[in-house]
Amino acid sequence: xxxxxxxxxxxxxxxxxxxxxxxxxxxxxxxxxxxxxxxxxxxxxxxxxxxxxxxxxxxxxxxxxxxxxxxxxxxxxxxxxxxxxxxxxxxxxxxxxxxxxxxxxxxxxxxxxxxxxxxxxxxxxxxxxxxxxxxxxxxxxxxxxxxxxxxxxxxxxxxxxxxxxxxxxxxxxxxxxxxxxxxxxxxxxxxxxxxxxxxxxxxxxxxxxxxxxxxxxxxxxxxxxxxxxxxxxxxxxxxxxxxxxxxxxxxxxxxxxxxxxxxxxxxxxxxxxxxxxxxxxxxxxxxxxxxxxxxxxxxxxxxxxxxxxxxxxxxxxxxxxxxxxxxxxxxxxxxxxxxxxxxxxxxxxxxxxxxxxxxxxxxxxxxxxxxxxxxxxxxxxxxxxxxxxxxxxxxxxxxxxxxxxxxxxxxxxxxxxxxxxxxxxxxxxxxxxxxxxxxxxxxxxxxxxxxxxxxxxxxxxxxxxxxxxxxxxxxxxxxxxxxxxxxxxxxxxxxxxxxxxxxxxxxxxxxxxxxxxxxxxxxxxxxxxxxxxxxxxxxxxxxxxxxxxxxxxxxxxxxxxxxxxxxxxxxxxxxxxxxxxxxxxxxxxxxxxxxxxxxxxxxxxxxxxxxxxxxxxxxxxxxxxxxxxxxxxxxxxxxxxxxxxxxxxxxxxxxxxxxxxxxxxxxxxxxxxxxxxxxxxxxxxxxxxxxxxxxxxxxxxxxxxxxxxxxxxxxxxxxxxxxxxxxxxxxxxxxxxxxxxxxxxxxxxxxxxxxxxxxxxxxxxxxxxxxxxxxxxxxxxxxxxxxxxxxxxxxxxxxxxxxxxxxxxxxxxxxxxxxxxxxxxxxxxxxxxxxxxxxxxxxxxxxxxxxxxxxxxxxxxxxxxxxxxxxxxxxxxxxxxxxxxxxxxxxxxxxxxxx
Numbered sequence: 001x002x003x004x005x006x007x008x009x010x011x012x013x014x015x016x017x018x019x020x021x022x023x024x025x026x027x028x029x030x031x032x033x034x035x036x037x038x039x040x041x042x043x044x045x046x047x048x049x050x051x052x053x054x055x056x057x058x059x060x061x062x063x064x065x066x067x068x069x070x071x072x073x074x075x076x077x078x079x080x081x082x083x084x085x086x087x088x089x090x091x092x093x094x095x096x097x098x099x100x101x102x103x104x105x106x107x108x109x110x111x112x113x114x115x116x117x118x119x120x121x122x123x124x125x126x127x128x129x130x131x132x133x134x135x136x137x138x139x140x141x142x143x144x145x146x147x148x149x150x151x152x153x154x155x156x157x158x159x160x161x162x163x164x165x166x167x168x169x170x171x172x173x174x175x176x177x178x179x180x181x182x183x184x185x186x187x188x189x190x191x192x193x194x195x196x197x198x199x200x201x202x203x204x205x206x207x208x209x210x211x212x213x214x215x216x217x218x219x220x221x222x223x224x225x226x227x228x229x230x231x232x233x234x235x236x237x238x239x240x241x242x243x244x245x246x247x248x249x250x251x252x253x254x255x256x257x258x259x260x261x262x263x264x265x266x267x268x269x270x271x272x273x274x275x276x277x278x279x280x281x282x283x284x285x286x287x288x289x290x291x292x293x294x295x296x297x298x299x300x301x302x303x304x305x306x307x308x309x310x311x312x313x314x315x316x317x318x319x320x321x322x323x324x325x326x327x328x329x330x331x332x333x334x335x336x337x338x339x340x341x342x343x344x345x346x347x348x349x350x351x352x353x354x355x356x357x358x359x360x361x362x363x364x365x366x367x368x369x370x371x372x373x374x375x376x377x378x379x380x381x382x383x384x385x386x387x388x389x390x391x392x393x394x395x396x397x398x399x400x401x402x403x404x405x406x407x408x409x410x411x412x413x414x415x416x417x418x419x420x421x422x423x424x425x426x427x428x429x430x431x432x433x434x435x436x437x438x439x440x441x442x443x444x445x446x447x448x449x450x451x452x453x454x455x456x457x458x459x460x461x462x463x464x465x466x467x468x469x470x471x472x473x474x475x476x477x478x479x480x481x482x483x484x485x486x487x488x489x490x491x492x493x494x495x496x497x498x499x500x501x502x503x504x505x506x507x508x509x510x511x512x513x514x515x516x517x518x519x520x521x522x523x524x525x526x527x528x529x530x531x532x533x534x535x536x537x538x539x540x541x542x543x544x545x546x547x548x549x550x551x552x553x554x555x556x557x558x559x560x561x562x563x564x565x566x567x568x569x570x571x572x573x574x575x576x577x578x579x580x581x582x583x584x585x586x587x588x589x590x591x592x593x594x595x596x597x598x599x600x601x602x603x604x605x606x607x608x609x610x611x612x613x614x615x616x617x618x619x620x621x622x623x624x625x626x627x628x629x630x631x632x633x634x635x636x637x638x639x640x641x642x643x644x645x646x647x648x649x650x651x652x653x654x655x656x657x658x659x660x661x662x663x664x665x666x667x668x669x670x671x672x673x674x675x676x677x678x679x680x681x682x683x684x685x686x687x688x689x690x691x692x693x694x695x696x697x698x699x700x701x702x703x704x705x706x707x708x709x710x711x712x713x714x715x716x717x718x719x720x721x722x723x724x725x726x727x728x729x730x731x732x733x734x735x736x737x738x739x740x741x742x743x744x745x746x747x748x749x750x751x752x753x754x755x756x757x758x759x760x761x762x763x764x765x766x767x768x769x770x771x772x773x774x775x776x777x778x779x780x781x782x783x784x785x786x787x788x789x790x791x792x793x794x795x796x797x798x799x800x801x802x803x804x805x806x807x808x809x810x811x812x813x814x815x816x817x818x819x820x821x822x823x824x825x826x827x828x829x830x831x832x833x834x835x836x837x838x839x840x841x842x843x844x845x846x847x848x849x850x851x852x853x854x855x856x857x858x859x860x861x862x863x864x865x866x867x868x869x870x871x872x873x874x875x876x877x878x879x880x881x882x883x884x885x886x887x888x889x890x891x892x893x894x895x896x897x898x899x
Contacts, residue, residue: 058419061107084416090127092108092109131186157178158175193249204265216446216477223315268281287677290632314682330609333361340355347401362625372439385419446474453482476503491519513551536568544582588651605638616844
């Protein structure tokens, strides 16, 4: 019998995620009737996938098993063969048997034909490292994502491969455009346009926008945020500027490029629906979890000229900013890797108009159903396929109507799967998609996004006050493409407050600084109190844009603007107060410090916005990522207070001794909250920025008052009583750990063993000598019941044996989603479950009428690889500390060998 720990690991460094990459274990439960077919019984990876009823999965090929790398992109060629690329290696051509055919899948490496010049090229990759592949126009288009090195001489860019002599081998390669950027935020996928005459390419925020032939989103983008800038304390994207990730439209030759959309963090893929509208699945910044500028992963409708507001650090735009667009749907935490439209599947009708969205971190394929809503969409979603530790990379619809998908990435175990429907399907009925009037209007306005056109201003102007946000946006971008001289005077003379707001937004972005006084004078004539709250927020945003783009006003104009906005502050909503607060701090408005401090002391967060997956539902799906979520949810930071505190860090005047004391005391308490990896770094940077404004001679007092003693020099990690591992760690196996521990000659260190127990957060979930958490079993008697091998097995492979008392249950809901948690109790109407091992007292209620079925999870809630941060001596100390039961006089410390 093995002991099962539930001892989650805190992630002090993002790179630990790479260190902790363990062999992938597929332990996802099935949904629907049990599948007893031979293939499922022979392949546990298939048997453990959760699929909708009527679907079947096949594992076709294992690149890792064949030493062919970890595959991340694929496309079909005209002969029905699959082309797939290793993330860090070659491209392969895969011949796949038809459904029902038992022939083995075959893969061959693709290499360009080289002239015989006597040079051995067999050890080098001639083409590969591709995040995107597309067969189109009798060519293979390859999006290489790579910094040139000895193993692969080509750098990031779009390449075209051709077979010029018809022998089924590529012999010509053409670099169409070099792209500056590489890695997981570099250039990604490429897809065919609906008209099959052109292509679209997508890239992450580490990829610079290359010179384009045209720009649907005007290219004079800026940071446009008066919030005191704090770049990520851990250095991520600290030097990057707007516009972030982007989408380009490319002609069939790959020579003509047009920027379509930007402002993303890191979207890997994009897809068109039947109406010809473009969507992408953008990533979150998981290190910002719990901070007011955190944005979850989301589905975005990438319209012409669209901007989605990614900016570095805490300057990420809020979705309410009028000069960017809101998402179709917020998904939640995760790592998006693929988006594919289901129109060509041989699946039931409900999937014909859905987007299959892949999440790498939590092993979920979502079925997202966009529903027309005005000029854009809203969406609903459900799980289509899932599997714990199922690192999904790419997916395509095959010629047979099946969904083909890959797992892998970051050199993880890689597999190729096929999912198809086994039930009866009616003959497909082709139906033309009818666009609504408002959708047609948006597209008509978008025809003015490609340069100067007669009549554009007259056509677009009235629509600046359209009730539909996407229409207002399209109209403004249309106007921005026209010469400013043709419409500047009209802005300044406009009397309608809504028209003026959005016209002024265009002028703030395109006008010269000399227009600032007149533009501000026009804006302060807007009757603020007569507007709706969203309209008021738009007004404050345009003031911010004018100030950010054109600078601080002077003289009477500054006085008037300050008084106008100060009269509106504080407002009734958190959103409007955020908008007003940062602008008034920038203007050094009278009383802004006192007003904001009052809000800081009393602010309550709004109820979290609706996401497809609740944060608590993600905890047990991938312990390596989920435990970071669990840690935050155990003591959630107050986002609105954090916003006010950060904004006030730039306030130099208006402080009394009492206000300043309360302000810096807030930081001391804020360090106790849990957030993403960068949370404490952001808090500390705001604190140190604010300390720069204190009177000379008072720095030491406020530095101590605000929690300097709690923060290490890095500014990211709280000092606690547990010393952190010195390492270097390793990816321990049971056999290796046993061998190494047998070779340790030094006596175990009791104090260091206790520190390792605390540093790994075991004490958060386990009781040991009467102290600790209750989410897992009491470990005090470990040494009397378990051998060294048992203890190591439980830490390294926690899912091998799971205690009934502490295991999780999978609740499959009627709506197609699943919820994981430990069943605490149940009554006639409800299940009561605990999902967070860091906060077991938080109980979630599930109505039984909403649950289709339940079963015990085959995955331990404990984080695998607990000991991978420890070196040999630290591991020895931890194991012996557990064996000693916390008794420093135990025989393991007195020199007697433990049997």
